[in-house]
Amino acid sequence: MAVRVVIAGGSFGGLTTTYELRRHLGPDQAAITVISKDRRFTFVPSLPWVAMGRRRLEQISFDLAEPLAAKHVGFVHETITGVDTERKLVATQRGEHPYDFLVIATGHRSANEAVEGLGPFDGPGHSPMSAPEAEELRSAVQSLLEAPGPVVVGAAPGASCIGPAYELAFELDHLLRRRKLRHQVPITFLTPEPFLGHMGMGGAGKIRQLLEGELEERDISYATSAAVRKITREAVEVAGASPVPSVLSIVIPPLAGVEAVANSAGLANPKGFLPVDAHYRHQMAGGVYGVGVAVAMAPVGDTPVPVNFPKTGHMTEQMAQIAARDIAARIAGHGEVTPAELSARCVLDMGDRGAYMSVNPVRPPRNTIPTVSEGRHWLLAKRVFERTYLWHARRGRRMPTTFGW
Ligand SMILES: Cc1cc2nc3c(=O)[nH]c(=O)nc-3n(C[C@H](O)[C@H](O)[C@H](O)COP(=O)(O)OP(=O)(O)OC[C@H]3O[C@@H](n4cnc5c(N)ncnc54)[C@H](O)[C@@H]3O)c2cc1C
Incomplete structure (x- = not known):
């Protein structure tokens, strides 16, 4: 049997x-x-x-x-x-x-109960952690385009899925520039990470320097070791700092x-x-x-x-x-x-470019130096990967993971 x-x-x-x-x-x-x-x-x-x-x-x-x-x-x-x-x-x-x-x-x-105001359906915050939440964020972004104002993007204390927070900050910046609205939208990136690009795995090669440069080039202000403690309709409150004004707060939950x-x-x-x-x-x-x-x-x-x-x-x-x-x-x-041991390869969308990161193993210390690279071709690779993955998966095939994400 x-x-x-x-x-x-x-x-x-x-x-x-x-x-x-x-x-x-x-x-x-x-x-x-x-x-x-x-x-x-x-x-x-x-x-x-x-x-x-x-x-x-x-x-x-x-x-x-x-x-x-x-x-x-x-x-x-x-x-x-x-x-x-x-x-x-x-x-x-x-x-x-x-x-x-x-x-x-x-x-x-x-775990939205961890910080008052995390959302979207149980608080004013937004986060695309699931399909309905991503659709909810889409209409919130449309409202921002109609009535621009300050934005906070980031992650709450205890978050583990921090890559998408960076992507959302870069993508929003890119969208606003295309619509010629960026000058009306100050963007602040708040992260619990002790340094940019820590990502919960202790960093990866030169990803910290890359992200610092990319955020600064795009006028996205940022704070590390930031403990978001409350999200309201007007602001994001952070422990030990002044509230950051925000009409659209996208905060990844733990x-x-x-x-x-x-x-x-x-x-x-x-x-x-x-x-x-x-x-x-x-x-x-x-x-x-x-x-x-x-x-x-x-x-x-x-x-x-x-x-x-x-x-x-x-x-x-x-x-x-x-x-x-x-x-x-x-x-x-x-x-x-x-x-x-688990390794990780991923491509981060930065709006007009992508950043590729490969670590093996994920958990440091590592015998190999992580690969970090940046360019338009990585964004194209991310799009091709999405299509190829879906093509294979809906036909009952598994993509070789060596391909990377
Ligand atoms: C916004 C976002 C962007 C991301 N970007 C990347 C990226 O670029 N690269 C990358 O490598 N990773 C990325 N990730 C992480 C990646 O999506 C996850 O690692 C992956 O989805 C985990 O897969 P999973 O099967 O463990 O869980 P999930 O994808 O969460 O799936 C859970 C499954 O369980 C089902 N389920 C849940 N509860 C029940 C229940 N009670 N009964 C029956 N079924 C149930 C759900 O319907 C679903 O089918 C991202 C994650 C998010 C949220």
């Missing part, structure tokens, strides 16, 4: 795990079921482009049902409400799904695990993230794996204002591959795979 594998989540972690598992195991060996609350896969790194009006959601997403059916994978479009690790059952609003192996790739919940995981007995740490080992196996619950943003990762060290370790799409895919290969090896009776 086929082993039952349930994949919780249909994004980068869930889909990569599914495709990789299917590469190793046929339907007679593994009955795979993906459970996702979202019917569509969304290319999340393009959400800032949705916010800036440069993409529509339909262009960066696709329905999961067809590619999964083509791979003989079951698809359940439901919200998971909990996991019973004793009985090996995943509960949804409508039923229970038994598993022999479970891979949890449910991503994050924005993240937590989703409620279904956080509330399941014996599954998550106090923040709702999964404790996993180097194979991405859950440290306590047998047969359970965790990949992507859902897993717990310790910060690289103490910083005056907390900054958490990043969990990028590229890293998520590496975790998913390790987990999938480990499950496949165990099902086939080949023991376990050798885990690998």
